[in-house]
Amino acid sequence: MKQWLKETLDDLNLVDDMASAQGFTRLSYTAEEDDSIAVFKRKAEELGLSIREDEAGNVIASWEGSKPDLPTVASGSHLDTVVNGGGYDGVAGVLTALGAIKQLKDDGFTPEHSLEVIVFRSEESARFGVSTVGSKAMTGLLDESIGDVRDLENVTVKEAVQACGYNWSEFAKAERGPNDFKSFVELHIEQGTQIEDNGYDVGVVNGIATPIRLKVKAQGKAGHTGTTPMDKRNDAFVAIAPLVPYVQSFTKQLNEEQKTPVVATVSTVDLSPNVMNVIPDTVEIGIDIRSVDDDLKKRVADAIRGYVAKLEETSTTQFEIQELVNNTSILLDKDLRELLVQLGEDLDLQPLVMDSGAGHDVMNMSTKWPSGLLFIPCRDGLSHHPDEYATLDDLEKGVQMLATYYKNMSQSE
């Protein structure tokens, strides 16, 4: 199995060797994503699966069960990446699902429910700023207006999918019915270090922490850096800067008082005019707040609002807070989670029940079908980076988890 995993990992990443200084760039609906999908199709066919593509370009590799009218048991993930990303984010889930099928085939197993391995298109937001396009289409969550969103080269989603041979106006047809799936489980690299830090083997996810995102704008007054005296300034950067360490220290403190983790980050800044000889006029910062506990997210957002009000009181700078995103966090299916923990323990693995700080295709699938999310460790928690790495041992544990999941769920009660 390890040899097959290694070869298939290389092949899906379109390389002979995973050590790549630049990492991997397979943006949504590009020829590079197509190339990786073509490898997937070939690998799935080699395992005897039948292939179909839906209207959104999602690829579905099926193993027909002995009772093909029963709802399908599915797994899957994505093959697109960010710019100079890693070769495991997404690929790990596709690879281990294929590996699980291979193991069941090798064992001579016969499913009653049909099994599927799904490759979702366009999970990453790196190209269009919109994530999980393929799984949104499959669950009927796709907002049609996304078609007009443009990438940095001014290509719309509509044009990009057309160039890959799809038709945006047909995307809605990719939606599948409420009874199509018995369950869906995605495997993903953890993108954190909780499993490793706590001495476990795999993660079984309870909830997915979706963000509150705030944009805080400070409006000061420009002026020449050389001619404006220090006591006559309204420098927007000076006014807003204390908020950056505050977000960190407040949220760190809150974690010490709470069991459920909550994280908050000032991750973006846009300063105008951003030239050496002009005092900053306008500064906008972006804040990303996440927890599976929506109340904790709200507490951080409220604290930020309170702190900004104080900054405004003590300066001549004007502030404005905009809430960009506020999504209710997602709890995955309890029965499926408990089953995955049990199945893991039966394999003599130590599963850690944990939350996910990042979103994945399973978020969409879980709105319609019982869904679960498995994590395998990745080195140093590093992801979206050329050095992203998961061991073959951990990938093999992932194969075992998905094989036992497929096997267990494919039996009709």
Added chain:
Amino acid sequence: MKQWLKETLDDLNLVDDMASAQGFTRLSYTAEEDDSIAVFKRKAEELGLSIREDEAGNVIASWEGSKPDLPTVASGSHLDTVVNGGGYDGVAGVLTALGAIKQLKDDGFTPEHSLEVIVFRSEESARFGVSTVGSKAMTGLLDESIGDVRDLENVTVKEAVQACGYNWSEFAKAERGPNDFKSFVELHIEQGTQIEDNGYDVGVVNGIATPIRLKVKAQGKAGHTGTTPMDKRNDAFVAIAPLVPYVQSFTKQLNEEQKTPVVATVSTVDLSPNVMNVIPDTVEIGIDIRSVDDDLKKRVADAIRGYVAKLEETSTTQFEIQELVNNTSILLDKDLRELLVQLGEDLDLQPLVMDSGAGHDVMNMSTKWPSGLLFIPCRDGLSHHPDEYATLDDLEKGVQMLATYYKNMSQSE
């Protein structure tokens, strides 16, 4: 005179009316700068001046004196602007010098020393990041390597000057000899509010504060904003942010203890990767420090170095400080300054002896010839902005100052 000033101001700015929402954009060595220079040539010819252009594109309008072998008495400024800049920065100096010539001609005056009005090319760094190209060429301070510097559209200085009809390899020939000028005085808008705040009419500049510029880089570690616990972060933005208010508060405090003004500004920031779901990895900030007192600049720079060392001690982030620029500040000619103050008082004007926080073409001229700098007030100190504004009254005071300067200096002793 006011009517002539108003019309000529409009004409040099290539508009019928100075109220322009977008401001003025006449970048270095562009057709727009050429157009404004063409107006200057026409206006100077109307006043009976003879025109020549040097190898760098500087335009010299001359009034031959009765003793033409004596060194020339000159004034001038520039006609290029920043992007969406104002119509007075540069133009005010060219306009008032022409106005002074007009007044002397109207008065039937005959100079002994020849008089010149000079339009320097490419004073602003807005296009190429390099300032005062024309006056550097005239004083022999031009670094040849500047020819390969590129603008945002990848056009080199060499190519840009070629497109305007000049040859980069001939630029050095624009240099003038040590005995060519008796004196040079530039008039400029103040770009600050000291004249107005202190109830004076015009400014006579003592020293020009050139900057120390530092780049401070904080190197942390990227990570997913949703999956990296608060106590496992090395967030470069959190680490460096306290430096921003520190630069302001330290420098403000220093001004309260010192007579000579010193200013310091964190004016630029470059954050990487600057996306919502990744913890800031690298942050670079740019700091501009100015004073005519080089020791005060050094004290601010040293304080910043000390504070950064403290930040580094108390965090896991690594810091690096680079000194981009450290120019010795410039003291203008003492005799000429005292003369300008005297001449101003003789006109019943109140001249304020002050320092300049910004650099101008006169900085270069002063390295070779006795030079002075006059300021007229501009509304709210606003410059490099469409709302930049100086009254016709103040422009007329400028004309009077330059006329008395030309008149006084053009007499041989």
